[in-house]
Each structure stands twice: as C-alpha cells, then as structure tokens.
Amino acid sequence: MSDISANTPGAGPTAGGPNAGGPNAGGKPKVSILGQSARMKARNRTESVFKVLGLTAILFSLAILALMIFTIFRDGTSAFFQTRMSVPVTLSAEVLDPAGNRNRDEMTKQTTMTYNKVINEAFLAALAAKGIKTDDVPAKELTDMISKGAAGELRADVLADPSLIGQTIDIALVAGGRIDGYMKGRVTRASAERDTNVTMGQLDVADRMKEAGMLSTSWNWDFLTNTDSSDTRPETAGVGVAILGSAYMMFLVLIMCVPVGVAASIYLEEFAPKNRWTDLIEVNIANLAAVPSIVYGILGLAIFINVLGGQMGVEALKMSASLVGALVLSLQTLPTIIIATRAAIRAVPPSIRDAALGIGASKMQTVFHHVLPLAMPGILTGTILGLASALGETAPLLLIGMVAFVANYPAAPWDGGFSDPATALPVQVYSWASRSDPAFIERSNGAIIVLLVFLLIMNVTAIILRRRFERRW
Amino acid sequence: MNDMRIADRTVDANGIRIKASGVQVHYGDSHAIKDVSVDIPDKAVTAFIGPSGCGKSTFLRTLNRMNDTIPICRVQGNILLDGENIYDKRVDPVQLRAKVGMVFQKPNPFPKSIYDNVAYGPRIHGLTRNKAELDGIVESSLRKAALWNEVKDRLHAPGTGLSGGQQQRLCIARAVATSPEVLLMDEPCSALDPIATAQVEELIDELRSNFSVVIVTHSMQQAARVSQKTAFFHLGNLVEFGETSQIFTNPKDPRTESYITGRIG
DSSP: OHHHHHHHHTTTTTGGGGGSGGGGGGSSSOOOOOSSHHHHHHHHHHHHHHHHHHHHHHHHHHHHHHHHHHHHHHHGGGGEEEEEEEEEEEOOOOHHHHTOOOHHHHHHTTOOOHHHHHHHHHHHHHHHHHTOTTTTHHHHHHTTTTOTTTTHHHHHHHHHHHGGOOOEEEEEEEEHHHHHHHHHSOOHHHHTTTTTTOOHHHHHHHHHHHTOOOEEEETTHHHHHHHOOOOOOOOGSSSSSHHHHHHHHHHHHHHHHHHHHHHHIIIIISSOOSSSHHHHHHHHHHHHHHSSSHHHHHHHIIIIIIIIIIIITTOOOOOOHHHHHHHHHHHHHHHHHHHHHHHHTSSSSHHHHHHOOOOTHHHHHHIIIIHHHHHHHHHHHHHHHHHHHHHHHHHHHTTTTTTTOSOOOOGGGGGTTGBOOOHHHHHHHHHHSSHHHHHHHHHHHHHHHHHHHHHHHHHHHHHHHHHHHHHOO | OOOOOOOOOOOOOOEEEEHHHHHEETTEEEEEEEEEEEETTSEEEEEESTTTTTTHHHHHTTTTGGGGGGGGEEEEEEETTEEEEETTOOHHHHHHHHHHEOOOOOOOOOOOOOOOOOHOOOOOOOOOOSSSHHHHHHHHHHHHHTOHHTTTTOOOOOOOOOOHHHHHHHHHHHHTTTTOOOEESSHHHHHHHHHHHHHHHHHHHHHHTSSEEEOOSSSSHHHHOOOOEEEEEEETEEEEEEEHHHHSSOOSSHHHHHHTTTTTT
C-alpha cells in the first residue's frame, strides 16, 4: 500500500519541510499515520483472517444444526399424524354383553377377538355402503388394512363407557402401518411391490376409500399418550410411558442432585480447609465428571439392583424402575452440578464476603444471605445443563433394563410409581430405531422431536429463572 | 493536595480502647508484622501510615480478626479490647466484629436496596424488636454517615446504583448501624475522587465523637487532616507512634522524617 503515502502530499518522510523543527527532526524519520506500515498491515491481515475463520466456524455449525433439525422434522413430523378410517360400528348387545347386565366384570370376558370380528364386519359393510369396489381384493386383505390395535382401543372405550352398547357409533379406526405410510407418502407402490406385508389391492382400495372420504390423516394425540406396542403394529406405538419415565427421572434427579450438589459445593468452597484431602476430593470430582456414562450403568446394576435391591432386599430398587434410573443419572449429574456450582460461588466477588463478615455476619449467614443469591444464576445454569445431559442419556439406562418393552404406565408417584417399570425418551428412540419396520423409524424421529421439545422447555425455564434471579441485581 | 495543616486537636485522655502488645503476624513463611505494640485511644482518630506493603492493613485486620479468613495467617501477641483479649479461645470472631466494625478500601455495598444494606447488621444481630425501631436505626445511621438527605427519597433503590462516594458513605452507615465501639477503615478514600474524599474525611471527624476510629491511609495529608494519633509502619515494624502533630512536625525517628518528607515510600 505504498501508494497511500504517494497519494498524500507532504506525508512521506521526504517532505520534511514543515516538521524540520519538530521532535522528529533529530534523525528518526517521520512516519505518517495516514498509511499503514507493513507490520500493521500484517497484523490487520491476521485479524481479518481470524474473523473470517470464526465466522465460517459459526456458519458451519449453524448449517449442521439446521440440517439436523430439518431431517428430524422431515422424518419425524408424520409420527404426530395418523391415518384413520371412519366406520360406523354397531355395538350389538348380544355380542358384546351376552349377560345383558352391563356389568364390567362380565363384559371383560369378551376379548379383543370378539371386537375384532365386530370391527371387521362393520368395515366390510361400510365399504359396501359407500359403494367402494372391492371385488378384486380378498376380504382377508381388506380387513388386514385395519390396525391390529383397533380392536383393543374399541374394547377399552366400551369398557370405560358401557352405555355405548346397543348404539351405532362412528369410529375412526386406526389404519395399519402400511396404509398409514402409503397415505403419508412413506410407502410407495414401488416399495410396496417388494413388501410382503401389503398388496397392490390394498393400496387400490385405500385410494378409493380416500376418494370416498373414508380415509383421512389427522393429528394424533395417541402418539403422545400411548404406550409402546409390539413389532406388528407400529401405528399404535406411543411415547407416553417414555415421557412419564423421563419426567419421573428428571424430577428425582433434581431433588436428589441439587441439594446434595449445592451443599457439597458450598462446603468445599467456603468451609473446607484447603489440604491434601480436599485436593484429592477436588481431583476426584473432576474425574468423575469425565467417566463414561455406561460405567455408571454397570455401577447402578451392580450396586442398586444386585446388592441393594437383590441381596439387601430394598423393594423399591427393581430392574427398569425409574428410581434406579434416576439414581444412576444422579451419580452422573452430580459432578457436573458440583463443578458448575463451585465456579459460580467462586465468581462472587470476595468484597461481598468481606462486607458481610465485617459487620458481624457468621459464615453461614454470609453464604446464605449474600453468596448464594449472587451465585444462583450460575448454579441454575449448571443444574439445567446437568439435567439436560441426563435427559439425553441412554447407555446407563440400557444396562439397568429400562430398554425393556413396557406396555403399562407406571403408577402415580404416591402409589409407588417410581419403582414401576418405565422407559425413557432416548431409550425409546434407540429401541424403535433398532426395529425393522420403517414405521418405527418414523416414530423414532417423532420421539426425538418430543425429546427436543423437552429440552427446549427446560432451557426456557432456566433462562426465565436466571432472569428472575438476576433482576435482584 | 499539599494541605499539611494540622487541625486543632483536643485528644481527650479518656482512656485506651484497644491495647495491642507484642503482635506478630506471619503469612506462611513471611513475617508481616514484627512485634508491634500500640494503644488505640477512645473517641479519637488514629491513623496508620506507611509505604505499600508495610503491614498497616494487615495490622488493621488483626484488630477485628478478619485475618482469620486467610488460612495461612498466624497471629501472636495480645490485643486487648476493653481489657479482654480478642484472641482468647472463648472469643467468637463473629461477635467481635459486631463490636469492631470495618469499612473497606473499595466501596462494597450489598446488591440490595439502600435500606436493606443498612438494616442488615441490626437484623442479623437482633438489635430491634419491630419495623419502627429498625427504621429509626436506618435513619440515624444514614444521618451519621451524612447520606440521609441524599437518599431519603429512594431508600428502596439499589445501593449499587449510588455514586462511588455515596457508596462508601453507605458502607460507613452500614458499619455504624450495628453501633460498634471501634470503627476500622482500610484506605476508605483511595477509590474516591477529591470531593467525595473531602466528604468522607469530614464524616470521619464527626464519627470521632461516638467511636474510636482507626484509619489506614496512603495519604499523609489525609492522616494530618483527620487524625489525632498517627502510627508510622515500615517493613512490618511500628517505627513511631504519637500525637499526629508531633509525628508531622517533629518526628523522632529518621525513617519517619524521610517518609513524611517524601524521601522513602
């Protein structure tokens, strides 16, 4: 950029005239500040290179994040929708309640087999009534279009409300996984040709039913409330138990980790003498935070389930129980919370401690009146980060049996629900992703969306709480 | 700031508040205070002067056992407050600090309201029975700190929102609120501008009527302006201790003379 000094008359070292008497006259040539020296140029160049690199890194990570969210939502959104067939079903009393007294105990003798027959007949009748051409498809294939879970749903509805018997009601029967996939575009005619679970005839009928308005796809609350289901009926599988299990575990981890973690941090930071023992504890806490999570799973299996639950007979500690899951996750979260809390406590200016001690506050009062409130935002952030990583943890839960097929909701906490078998969202994602039916892959992505929403709620809570505490200057 | 005039001094010989004798302080291996004996009079201002690192702040902090918070710090010798040794095993330093208040170099109000800053001490020591009494203490403390007129309309505004000088006076009000017997001030004006310094100095002179005040200062002018007694520390030794007028006009030790004339420090 030597042209700059050339373009600026009088600025170059040669134009010494006006400055001849100035401080620079003594020998050091005058250097103009209107141009950049070679060294300055090099410094500016490294700075701009660094800025470009930083920006690239951020854009790259944003792009990856966007790609990840895009794929998850592309593959997972459809899990929140379900294809259903609207069919008028006559719930005849002779079939469903042969005793005729609407007694629930008597009615439970009619199994899903009975209801299946009722549904199948009603479905065929409805097809005929709508004038849908079905003569090219065997009746067995037609009834196979209905989900195997539909009869169970109807039976549960009827048992919950026996007054339905004798009426003809419009029911939205859940369509089978392949028909559902065909409606959502996941199953195509090309892929169906290679698939033994669906025939061309069924797809033809599905098309005709759609034209006749019998088949439609709508929002599916069942995905959020249903339990897991067997390999043959992905369309009725839901994340209900997983949501509840994750919520139970987060609650338990919170109430176990935060008091212990904060108390340990306060003790170590404010009260403990600084000696070899506390150094050792400090190093160990830092190391525990870095232990692979599956190790905690093995520990949990050995200590909580085998020793405490098995040999010592603690009833609450059972395989697959959310209490055991929470204990294992607590072991893993505790070091994170302690490290974050200690950093937050250490960041409180010592002048505040001096001020409190100087007017005669005890150490305890100093900590609880002044240090802790100021450290609160940091503690909250650390806690939420710890909980978030616990929420997404899968490996240790696999080892303590939370990957099991759980078809029943755990009971309410006051009925001992913490020791009922449950599963967790990330484990559900893993277990569905490993099943062969592509309909489960869709559910798996749907479960990831639920997990992300969970994380979002937790982070927003953290931000709101943080703001509230920070507002107290 | 070449104001070396010495105010009229009427040091009442009304007794000794703190009697320190043979005090030694070690920080680990370093010997910070070497055999210091000093008598702090009641209802007077005593100034500790000396170059940086001479131990004057350390000695101040031994007077209310703030050094206890530093694990490597060891204190030997006797410090008697009204005849009782403050390093006796039976003394709880927390109780001691309610009697020997402290104001720090940097204004450090709590991040709470002005009212809560002043009310905190009385609250934790249970000095009041009801809100009205507490309000009374807060008002009188803020008046003693010459801050009442400036903040009486915004007692519930954050104390950290005040200017530097106001914050320091708030800290003084906070220290005064527990009605201590001795008030220790560790360079209370070093973070303040000249106007705020003048206000705080004026305040210190007024506080003398109620408290025994000990002030550590870097500024000899300040010591000359506000104190009745002056102690000169150098390298952990108490070089000279006496009437301020005598120290500044007729120092006995050559080191004191070198310091006040600006040749060392």
